[in-house]
Amino acid sequence: MIHLLSDNGASGHADLFAQAFQFAQKQVRKLIDKHPGLYPLYTQNGVWDHAGPAWTHWCDGFLPGLMWIFHKHADKESAEGRFWLDNAVKYTKPLEARKSDPELHDLGFLFFSTYYRWYRITHDAALREVLIEAGRTLSHRFQEQGQYLRSFVGENSLFIDIMMNVGIIFYAARETGDRRLRDVAMRHSLTTRRVLVRGDGSTAHEGIFDTETGEFLRQATYQGYRGDSCWSRGLAWALYGFTSAYEYSHDSRFLETAQACADFYISHSPADGIPPWDFNAPPENRTLCDSSAAAICAAGLLRLRHLTPDSMRGHLYWSAAVKILRSLCEKQLAAADPKWEGILKGGVYHVHKGLGVDESVMWGEYFFCEALERVLW
Ligand code: GLY
Numbered sequence: 001m002i003h004l005l006s007d008n009g010a011s012g013h014a015d016l017f018a019q020a021f022q023f024a025q026k027q028v029r030k031l032i033d034k035h036p037g038l039y040p041l042y043t044q045n046g047v048w049d050h051a052g053p054a055w056t057h058w059c060d061g062f063l064p065g066l067m068w069i070f071h072k073h074a075d076k077e078s079a080e081g082r083f084w085l086d087n088a089v090k091y092t093k094p095l096e097a098r099k100s101d102p103e104l105h106d107l108g109f110l111f112f113s114t115y116y117r118w119y120r121i122t123h124d125a126a127l128r129e130v131l132i133e134a135g136r137t138l139s140h141r142f143q144e145q146g147q148y149l150r151s152f153v154g155e156n157s158l159f160i161d162i163m164m165n166v167g168i169i170f171y172a173a174r175e176t177g178d179r180r181l182r183d184v185a186m187r188h189s190l191t192t193r194r195v196l197v198r199g200d201g202s203t204a205h206e207g208i209f210d211t212e213t214g215e216f217l218r219q220a221t222y223q224g225y226r227g228d229s230c231w232s233r234g235l236a237w238a239l240y241g242f243t244s245a246y247e248y249s250h251d252s253r254f255l256e257t258a259q260a261c262a263d264f265y266i267s268h269s270p271a272d273g274i275p276p277w278d279f280n281a282p283p284e285n286r287t288l289c290d291s292s293a294a295a296i297c298a299a300g301l302l303r304l305r306h307l308t309p310d311s312m313r314g315h316l317y318w319s320a321a322v323k324i325l326r327s328l329c330e331k332q333l334a335a336a337d338p339k340w341e342g343i344l345k346g347g348v349y350h351v352h353k354g355l356g357v358d359e360s361v362m363w364g365e366y367f368f369c370e371a372l373e374r375v376l377w
Pocket of ligand 1: 058223349
C-alpha cells in the first residue's frame with residue numbers, strides 16, 4: 001500500500017519537482033545535441049543510441065512530446081522558448097505520414113503527444129485533420145466479431161495498451177460528429193472493460209478471441225509475467241486510458257473502471273508507489289521495478305482526481321500521485337550519474353525479450369514530465 005503524504009499536496013515538494021523538470025530539459029537537450037534526429041525507445045546501460053531492436057515503433061511521439069511540454073512552460077519570446085518550439089515542430093512533422101499507418105495500434109501515443117499538443121497552441125485546421133485521420137485509421141482495426149480494436153500482433157488479439165490509443169477515435173468522433181467512430185470507441189472500451197479488467201481492479205495484458213465466432217477465449221500476455229498476472233504498466237495504461245474514455249464519453253462505467261484500477265494500484269504497490277514490473281512477479285525478479293508504470297500512474301491519477309466527484313477520494317488520488325512523483329525524484333532520477341543519458345532510471349520495456357530492462361524508457365520520461373507539469377502548474 002502506498003504510504004500517503006500527511007501534508008496537503010505538492011507545495012512541500014515544489015522545489016524537488018521544479019529541479020526534476022529542469023533536469024529533464026537538460027537531458028533532452030543533450031540527447032538532441034548528441035544524437036540529432038534520433039527517436040529512441042529505451043537506453044542500453046544508460047545510452048540512447050544503440051542497435052537494440054524496437055519490437056514495435058510506437059514511441060516516436062514521446063521525444064517531440066517532451067519538447068512541446070517544455071515549450072509550453074518556457075517564456076515564448078525567449079531563446080529557450082524558441083529552441084523548444086523549433087525542435088518540437090522539427091521532430092513532429094516527420095510523423096505526419098503515420099496518420100495512415102495501418103500496421104500498429106499506437107496512433108494515440110504518436111499523435112496525442114505531438115499533433116494534439118501542437119494543435120492546442122495554433123488551432124490550425126490542418127493539424128486537426130491529421131488527428132482526425134489518425135483516429136479514422138485506428139478505427140479500421142475494429143473486429144465486428146468480438147467488438148474490439150485488434151492489436152498489432154494479430155486479428156485475434158486485444159491489448160490493454162490500446163485503451164491509451166482509443167482516445168484518438170473518441171477525439172475524431174467528437175470533432176467530426178461521426179457516430180460510427182464514437183460507436184467503435186465505445187464498443188472497444190466496453191469489451192476491454194469486460195475481458196481485461198478483473199473484479200479486483202487488476203488487469204490482464206492481452207485477450208485472445210475466436211475470430212470466427214467472436215468468443216472471448218482467455219487472458220494472455222507478452223510483457224507481463226503470465227496471462228493471469230497483473231503487468232504493472234498494463235494496469236497503468238488502463239487507469240489512464242479509462243480516465244480518458246470517461247472524459248470523452250461521460251459514461252460512468254469508465255469512471256468506475258479507472259477508479260478500480262487506481263485503487264488496485266494504490267493498495268498493491270509498495271510504500272514508495274513504484275511497483276514491481278508485474279504485481280505477481282515471481283520472487284526471483286520481484287525486486288525489478290518499473291519506474292515508467294509509476295510515472296504513467298502519477299499522470300493518470302492527476303487527471304482522474306479532477307473527474308472524481310467524491311473530494312476525499314480525489315484527494316487520495318492526488319496524494320498518491322504526489323507520493324509517486326516524490327519517490328521517482330528521490331530514487332530514480334539520473335541526476336547523480338553524469339554518464340546516464342535518460343531522465344528516469346529503473347524503467348522496463350520487455351523483460352522476456354531482454355529489451356530495456358532497468359533502463360530509461362521514452363514513455364516513462366514523457367509521462368513523468370506530464371505528471372510534473374500537472375503538479376507544478
Ligand atoms: N507497447 C506498450 C508498452 O510496452 O507498454
